[in-house]
Amino acid sequence: xxxxxxxxxxxxxxxxxxxxxxxxxxxxxxxxxxxxxxxxxxxxxxxxxxxxxxxxxxxxxxxxxxxxxxxxxxxxxxxxxxxxxxxxxxxxxxxxxxxxxxxxxxxxxxxxxxxxxxxxxxxxxxxxxxxxxxxxxxxxxxxxxxxxxxxxxxxxxxxxxxxxxxxxxxxxxxxxxxxxxxxxxxxxxxxxxxxxxxxxxxxxxxxxxxxxxxxxxxxxxxxxxxxxxxxxxxxxxxxxxxxxxxxxxxxxxxxxxxxxxxxxxxxxxxxxxxxxxxxxxxxxxxxxxxxxxxxxxxxxxxxxxxxxxxxxxxxxxxxxxxxxxxxxxxx
Amino acid sequence: xxxxxxxxxxxxxxxxxxxxxxxxxxxxxxxxxxxxxxxxxxxxxxxxxxxxxxxxxxxxxxxxxxxxxxxxxxxxxxxxxxxxxxxxxxxxxxxxxxxxxxxxxxxxxxxxxxxxxxxxxxxxxxxxxxxxxxxxxxxxxxxxxxxxxxxxxxxxxxxxxxxxxxxxxxxxxxxxxxxxxxxxxxxxxxxxxxxxxxxxxxxxxxxxxxxxxxxxxxxxxxxxxxxxxxxxxxxxxxxxxxxxxxxxxxxxxxxxxxxxxxxxxxxxxxxxxxxxxxxxxxxxxxxxxxxxxxxxxxxxxxxxxxxxxxxxxxxxxxxxxxxxxxxxxxxxxxxxxxxxxxxxxxxxxxxxxxxxxxxxxxxxxxxxxxxxxxxxxxxxxxxxxxxxxxxxxxxxxxxxxxxxxxxxxxxxxxxxxxxxxxxxxxxxxxxxxxxxxxxxxxxxxxxxxxxxxxxxxxxxxxxxxxxxxxxxxxxxxxxxxxxxxxxxxxxxxxxxxxxxxxxxxxxxxxxxxxxxxxxxxxxxxxxxxxxxxxxxxxxxxxxxxxxxxxxxxxxxxxxxxxxxxxxxxxxxxxxxxxxxxxxxxxxxxx
Ligand SMILES: Nc1ncnc2c1ncn2[C@@H]1O[C@H](COP(=O)(O)OP(=O)(O)OP(=O)(O)O)[C@@H](O)[C@H]1O
Ligand code: SF4
Ligand SMILES: [Mg+2]
Numbered sequence: 076x077x078x079x080x081x082x083x084x085x086x087x088x089x090x091x092x093x094x095x096x097x098x099x100x101x102x103x104x105x106x107x108x109x110x111x112x113x114x115x116x117x118x119x120x121x122x123x124x125x126x127x128x129x130x131x132x133x134x135x136x137x138x139x140x141x142x143x144x145x146x147x148x149x150x151x152x153x154x155x156x157x158x159x160x161x162x163x164x165x166x167x168x169x170x171x172x173x174x175x176x177x178x179x180x181x182x183x184x185x186x187x188x189x190x191x192x193x194x195x196x197x198x199x200x201x202x203x204x205x206x207x208x209x210x211x212x213x214x215x216x217x218x219x220x221x222x223x224x225x226x227x228x229x230x231x232x233x234x235x236x237x238x239x240x241x242x243x244x245x246x247x248x249x250x251x252x253x254x255x256x257x258x259x260x261x262x263x264x265x266x267x268x269x270x271x272x273x274x275x276x277x278x279x280x281x282x283x284x285x286x287x288x289x290x291x292x293x294x295x296x297x298x299x300x301x302x303x304x305x306x307x308x309x310x311x312x313x314x315x316x317x318x319x320x321x322x323x324x325x326x327x328x329x330x331x332x333x334x335x336x337x338x339x340x341x342x343x344x345x346x347x348x349x350x351x352x353x354x355x356x357x358x359x360x361x362x363x364x365x366x367x368x369x370x371x372x373x374x375x376x377x378x379x380x381x382x383x384x385x386x387x388x389x390x391x392x393x394x395x396x397x398x399x400x401x402x403x404x405x406x
Numbered sequence: 407x408x409x410x411x412x413x414x415x416x417x418x419x420x421x422x423x424x425x426x427x428x429x430x431x432x433x434x435x436x437x438x439x440x441x442x443x444x445x446x447x448x449x450x451x452x453x454x455x456x457x458x459x460x461x462x463x464x465x466x467x468x469x470x471x472x473x474x475x476x477x478x479x480x481x482x483x484x485x486x487x488x489x490x491x492x493x494x495x496x497x498x499x500x501x502x503x504x505x506x507x508x509x510x511x512x513x514x515x516x517x518x519x520x521x522x523x524x525x526x527x528x529x530x531x532x533x534x535x536x537x538x539x540x541x542x543x544x545x546x547x548x549x550x551x552x553x554x555x556x557x558x559x560x561x562x563x564x565x566x567x568x569x570x571x572x573x574x575x576x577x578x579x580x581x582x583x584x585x586x587x588x589x590x591x592x593x594x595x596x597x598x599x600x601x602x603x604x605x606x607x608x609x610x611x612x613x614x615x616x617x618x619x620x621x622x623x624x625x626x627x628x629x630x631x632x633x634x635x636x637x638x639x640x641x642x643x644x645x646x647x648x649x650x651x652x653x654x655x656x657x658x659x660x661x662x663x664x665x666x667x668x669x670x671x672x673x674x675x676x677x678x679x680x681x682x683x684x685x686x687x688x689x690x691x692x693x694x695x696x697x698x699x700x701x702x703x704x705x706x707x708x709x710x711x712x713x714x715x716x717x718x719x720x721x722x723x724x725x726x727x728x729x730x731x732x733x734x735x736x737x738x739x740x741x742x743x744x745x746x747x748x749x750x751x752x753x754x755x756x757x758x759x760x761x762x763x764x765x766x767x768x769x770x771x772x773x774x775x776x777x778x779x780x781x782x783x784x785x786x787x788x789x790x791x792x793x794x795x796x797x798x799x800x801x802x803x804x805x806x807x808x809x810x811x812x813x814x815x816x817x818x819x820x821x822x823x824x825x826x827x828x829x830x831x832x833x834x835x836x837x838x839x840x841x842x843x844x845x846x847x848x849x850x851x852x853x854x855x856x857x858x859x860x861x862x863x864x865x866x867x868x869x870x871x872x873x874x875x876x877x878x879x880x881x882x883x884x885x886x887x888x889x890x891x892x893x894x895x896x897x898x899x900x901x902x903x904x905x906x907x908x909x910x911x912x913x914x915x916x917x918x919x920x921x922x923x924x925x926x927x928x929x930x931x932x933x934x935x936x937x938x939x940x941x942x943x944x945x946x947x948x949x950x951x952x953x954x955x956x957x958x959x960x961x962x963x964x965x966x967x968x969x970x971x972x973x974x975x976x977x978x979x980x981x982x983x984x985x986x987x988x989x990x991x992x993x994x995x996x
Contacts, residue, residue: 207466299507300502300507300508301509301511303465303502303508304500304502304509305510305521306494307494307495307499307500308495308499308521308522308525308565309491309492309525310521310522310525311525312487314521314525318510318513318521323510323511323512326512397511398512398549398551399511399512399549399551
């Protein structure tokens with residue numbers, strides 16, 4: 076119990092630190108967002124008209140007052156879930172924009188991550204169970220090879236072959252041609268079509284880490300004395316592999332997976348920009364390049380909180396799965 | 407037909423990158439129902455490999471490369487895994503060398519009993535089994551990490567007896583445990599064996615224990631059996647020169663005159679083809695033929711032996727070839743180099759050390775004897791200035807109060823108190839040569855130049871008996887034997903020219919055959935260099951050999967102290983007596 080309480084306390088403290096940092100960091104950066112917008116609207120060559128800057132600042136409701144009052148306002152706003160108006164997607168609110176992007180990312184990356192984890196762990200366990208056999212060589216060498224390929228290259232090859240040459244799938248976007256977002260069949264099948272290539276690209280690289288991690292862990296656990304003793308005890312081979320090998324080898328992977336899930340939002344920038352996918356990753360890229368503070372801040376906060384929650388889950392899960400951790404912490 | 411028949415068995419390790427090593431070579435023996443057989447041999451002689459071959463647990467890159475094992479009529483070496491499985495545990499069970507790690511860490515002890523029973527469709531009462539090894543039934547609900555080393559070992563033993571096997575293979579079942587705990591477990595094992603009547607192959611490098619436990623003892627050297635005799639016969643007449651050397655490394659610490667033997671050198675490299683006798687390089691009585699003619703295991707004495715001389719002359723005497731004779735004159739009353747006065751140390755309100763006083767004098771050794779957890783290491787940390795006493799004082803020569811030193815002064819002091827650790831394998835950085843390991847302190851503390859440091863490093867290696875030094879300076883630790891590594895560790899401790907040497911169990915990880923050699927070295931260094939030495943151990947025999955004075959510690963308090971021989975001869979405290987009892991004593995076995 077103490078273990079769990081301590082973890083939860085740690086979580087709250089980090090959460091507060093993250094929120095505060097998130098407030099501070101953008102404010103320490105040089106450059107004025109209003110000026111940036113003006114110059115973007117008018118093109119780089121034109122001189123900036125101070126009056127224009129001022130009116131834009133008014134319109135955007137750029138924060139003013141000293142840092143402390145700003146901080147207070149900020150905390151209150153965060154508590155309300157109000158992150159202001161997006162500069163880039165004016166006049167939509169940040170919350171609205173995130174609501175728009177979230178499902179896309181969550182479904183694409185969430186599903187592929189889960190599938191990658193399950194498949195990777197199973198493949199790794201299989202390789203370890205049949206270690207030094209042909210199955211093992213194929214799995215290990217194959218995943219090491221794929222692991223060396225750059226992701227964007229892989230994605231571009233997929234687009235080139237399946238979208239441009241074969242024309243089986245669209246080259247990018249989340250939906251298109253004649254369907255409108257909504258609860259209708261046409262839209263779903265359209266969105267599904269669009270998600271195939273990005274999903275496949277993620278599924279190719281996703282399991283690699285889990286395969287290698289699981290295989291190596293399990294080869295090690297199977298070589299440990301407890302696994303050898305289990306064999307000496309006459310337990311069936313498969314049972315030894317499961318309870319004495321895989322059960323222990325999977326522990327670090329489970330934690331790794333929980334953390335990876337938290338990193339979803341941050342990790343999708345690349346895939347979403349390559350496939351022009353309307354998720355949070357691409358949105359973040361735009362927010363950064365446009366100095367869209369409100370959106371940026373909200374997204375960063377989102378990512379941080381995601382990672383923190385995932386870490387908390389990982390710790391709690393580990394406590395449940397591994398009796399050794401529970402005790403050590405309880406002292 | 408014997409219960410276990412091992413016939414001309416060979417096992418070879420064939421690593422992917424490296425030359426094959428024939429770790430077990432043409433080994434033949436039998437074990438009858440209910441017989442208790444000891445297998446003795448130093449580290450790397452192939453004992454565990456042989457054991458794994460019998461259990462059919464060899465993993466790549468090891469494989470049986472010749473001969474066969476039959477158990478209870480089943481050809482273990484050639485049967486399929488499915489044919490073997492009914493034998494496993496039901497008839498042949500085991501306790502591994504490192505039972506610390508032989509229990510599944512994520513399931514309870516109860517579950518580990520349950521899956522054993524389930525795998526054989528049997529029922530059983532784990533509580534009764536735990537009772538056999540004097541454990542409470544509530545252990546069943548616990549996880550391995552919640553048990554002490556001794557408890558885990560007992561669990562492993564209870565588990566091994568769960569299905570009432572006919573044969574139990576015990577591979578150093580008590581290594582790493584406290585001597586007293588070790589002693590208790592082995593006693594219990596012996597009782598259970600005579601009660602339940604299973605046969606045992608007991609693997610150990612500890613001759614005293616093997617002699618005390620076993621009916622018959624086999625001695626293994628460099629992959630071969632070199633002697634096989636009933637324990638009692640071996641006791642009175644060891645045939646092979648190696649066995650003689652091993653037996654000579656024991657003595658009764660209560661004796662007024664005491665000396666122990668050792669066998670210099672190390673076993674041959676088994677990845678090279680072997681000609682002649684494998685022991686020839688270390689054998690004190692070798693003759694010319696020994697290096698060319700490979701001796702056979704032939705009947706001799708009350709058993710068999712593998713030695714040309716035994717073959718020809720019937721008997722050899724290689725005893726007292728190299729001995730360490732402990733001469734302890736009344737130590738002169740010199741001024742102490744370190745004085746510990748009424749020192750206490752508390753951790754979280756618990757007294758780890760309580761009211762301890764002693765002195766370290768130049769050229770003399772003070773032994774600190776006690777069970778694990780008795781506060782020995784804490785005292786060492788007070789002496790080296792790593793910890794400050796909660797009360798009392800530690801005073802270095804010239805009135806320096808060690809407990810109040812800070813920063814640069816503390817560092818200057820630490821130069822004078824050097825440590826020799828228990829584990830020579832862990833104490834050296836595996837990627838650094840002795841030249842580097844020794845030069846560092848020489849350059850840092852004595853301000854020598856690189857070239858000077860190298861010369862001095864060579865001298866130090868010579869001092870610790872690594873001769874010629876040029877052969878050792880640029881080797882890496884894995885190219886050195888355990889004894890050689892410990893010598894390098896000692897040389898490193900000597901490098902900054904300390905006044906005090908703290909040796910924490912410096913020989914407990916070494917093979918019996920070379921322990922006395924290291925003791926002799928330490929003894930020489932202390933006397934010739936006038937070092938004050940604190941020798942930490944739980945082994946009264948080595949304390950007797952090395953120390954002028956001994957302090958027996960129990961739960962942080964000194965329970966007994968005085969001149970070593972006196973303390974040992976008139977042991978009063980129960981703990982001291984237990985320690986004495988725990989010293990394997992082959993001579994008194996009836
Ligand atoms: N995986 C391996 N690859 C290559 N050689 C090995 C391997 N394991 C052991 N050996 C070699 O086999 C020989 C016998 O090792 P083994 O573990 O059987 O010795 P042992 O008598 O049990 O020693 P100890 O007392 O230290 O347990 C040693 O020379 C060792 O170097
Ligand atoms: S054969 Fe020779 S070298 Fe070997 S043990 Fe006998 S006497 Fe010594
Ligand atoms: Mg061994």
